[in-house]
Amino acid sequence: MNNFISLNFKVWRQIDSKSKGYFEYFTLEKVSLNISLLEALDQLNENLITKNIRPITFDHDCREGICGSCGFLINGQPHGPKKGTTSCQLYIRNFKDNALITLEPWRVKSFPVIQDLMVDRNSLDKLIISGGYLNTGTGDSPDANSIPISPEKAFSSFETATCIGCGACVAGCRNSSSSLFIAAKLAHLGQLPQGISSKKERSKRMRNQMAIEGFGQCSNNLECEAVCPKEISADWISWMNKI
Numbered sequence: 001m002n003n004f005i006s007l008n009f010k011v012w013r014q015i016d017s018k019s020k021g022y023f024e025y026f027t028l029e030k031v032s033l034n035i036s037l038l039e040a041l042d043q044l045n046e047n048l049i050t051k052n053i054r055p056i057t058f059d060h061d062c063r064e065g066i067c068g069s070c071g072f073l074i075n076g077q078p079h080g081p082k083k084g085t086t087s088c089q090l091y092i093r094n095f096k097d098n099a100l101i102t103l104e105p106w107r108v109k110s111f112p113v114i115q116d117l118m119v120d121r122n123s124l125d126k127l128i129i130s131g132g133y134l135n136t137g138t139g140d141s142p143d144a145n146s147i148p149i150s151p152e153k154a155f156s157s158f159e160t161a162t163c164i165g166c167g168a169c170v171a172g173c174r175n176s177s178s179s180l181f182i183a184a185k186l187a188h189l190g191q192l193p194q195g196i197s198s199k200k201e202r203s204k205r206m207r208n209q210m211a212i213e214g215f216g217q218c219s220n221n222l223e224c225e226a227v228c229p230k231e232i233s234a235d236w237i238s239w240m241n242k243i
Contacts, residue, residue, distance in 0.1 A: 006031065
């Protein structure tokens with residue numbers, strides 16, 4: 001069995017947010033089926049550097065599907081064709097020999113392009129600053145299990161805490177809505193005793209900030225749920241709307 005294939009890349013190139021972008025084509029030979037797409041881009045960049053060509057700029061950090069840094073469009077889909085997978089977890093074995101892979105940045109007004117595939121997602125940070133946290137008293141550490149929380153409620157809270165803030169839900173939404181992101185951040189803390197009392201006010205502040213940052217409103221197309229690498233349910237948006 002041949003463990004190597006050739007790939008063709010159609011990559012969006014843009015110097016900065018004020019420059020006009022364009023697609024550029026590249027070919028990469030002898031790509032191992034056992035490496036990730038980001039590792040293939042590393043390999044391609046090494047080839048470009050040896051030819052004195054500017055390497056492709058893309059965001060990444062942990063490469064373990066945890067940090068949410070690596071998101072971009074792969075063949076028109078946020079994070080690519082494999083469900084529940086981040087761009088860094090997408091392996092070359094998911095593509096055929098001589099496949100054309102189109103890579104683009106998130107196409108969202110609130111995420112201006114920094115360069116090539118890298119965008120500025122500071123608008124998500126501003127949503128968190130507006131209400132993605134809660135205030136609680138400090139002092140001596142409380143005794144373990146002093147506040148009873150059922151396993152079901154703890155699991156439900158953890159389920160929404162898995163959001164990595166990659167922005168795929170925004171990029172996948174035709175309205176560029178950040179509703180799933182906000183709902184996940186509200187539901188994470190808003191289901192626990194410490195956060196129940198403040199969830200209504202936090203929801204109001206975060207949704208007001210969503211409008212300020214230029215995100216659209218949810219129209220229940222459920223594309224956010226379909227492209228979320230952590231498969232967070234869009235039902236949480238309904239939960240948020242009932243607060």
